[in-house]
Amino acid sequence: EVQLVESGGGLVQPGGSLRLSCAASGFTFSSNAMTWVRQAPGKGLEWVSSISGGGRTVENADSVKGRFTISRDNSRNTLYLQMNSLRAEDTAVYYCAKGTSSYWWTFDYWGHGTLVTVSS
Amino acid sequence: EIVMTQSPATLSVSPGERATLSCRASQSVSSNLAWYQQKPGQAPRLLFFGTSTRATGIPARFSGSGSGTEFTLTISSLQSEDFAVYYCQQFKNWPLTFGGGTKVEIK
Numbered sequence: 526e527v528q529l530v531e532s533g534g535g536l537v538q539p540g541g542s543l544r545l546s547c548a549a550s551g552f553t554f555s556s557n558a559m560t561w562v563r564q565a566p567g568k569g570l571e572w573v574s575s576i577s578g579g580g581r582t583v584e585n586a587d588s589v590k591g592r593f594t595i596s597r598d599n600s601r602n603t604l605y606l607q608m609n610s611l612r613a614e615d616t617a618v619y620y621c622a623k624g625t626s627s628y629w630w631t632f633d634y635w636g637h638g639t640l641v642t643v644s645s
Numbered sequence: 646e647i648v649m650t651q652s653p654a655t656l657s658v659s660p661g662e663r664a665t666l667s668c669r670a671s672q673s674v675s676s677n678l679a680w681y682q683q684k685p686g687q688a689p690r691l692l693f694f695g696t697s698t699r700a701t702g703i704p705a706r707f708s709g710s711g712s713g714t715e716f717t718l719t720i721s722s723l724q725s726e727d728f729a730v731y732y733c734q735q736f737k738n739w740p741l742t743f744g745g746g747t748k749v750e751i752k
Contacts, residue, residue, distance in 0.1 A: 560741075562689075570681075570689065570732055572741040584739050620688055628694050630736035631679040633701070635688035 527551040534639030547604040547621030555599035558624035563617035651744035668733035677737035
């Protein structure tokens with residue numbers, strides 16, 4: 526059974542940092558692209574960052590470029606999102622999502638999400 | 646950036662009726678479109694990828710169609726568990742973009 530479990534969210538002051546983790550199991554992690562998608566309270570879905578299975582392809586939304594870094598440790602089956610210089614508008618539930626085998630950038634499994642709140 | 650526009654924002658439908666949801670792209674995405682369903686407090690669930698390829702476990706009452714800039718998600722006979730928010734997503738170009746969602750509510 527595929528499982529994705531996010532952790533690392535919480536309350537942080539503007540300008541602060543957090544590192545999110547997503548522990549994966551039930552599939553060959555290194556063979557699948559992974560993505561972070563966020564959802565602000567009461568709002569729609571927003572793509573944040575994506576990384577290919579081997580880590581060679583990395584793409585980020587303009588809204589997080591230069592501040593967020595996606596990475597993965599295939600030996601630990603874990604995806605990360607390092608978030609620096611956090612802003613109030615980064616407040617959201619952050620989901621990690623697994624790419625399908627046919628189309629890397631569509632997502633067939635999602636974690637339960639971890640809430641990041643940026644506030645003083 | 647490809648802008649995805651969904652309509653209507655809210656669709657009021659009675660159980661057993663047909664629901665038709667639209668998604669429009671600001672430029673052609675070919676068939677590089679996915680649909681997701683999200684219920685309150687839950688993560689999104691993949692319904693379709695590649696426009697009309699049904700994801701695992703998705704009932705046949707759901708169908709996806711379209712290409713280029715115009716796409717449709719149809720639910721042939723709404724069941725109680727189908728009342729949710731539906732999102733389209735293009736994966737033709739970076740950045741990946743989602744539509745604003747259509748909320749399907751009970752009439």
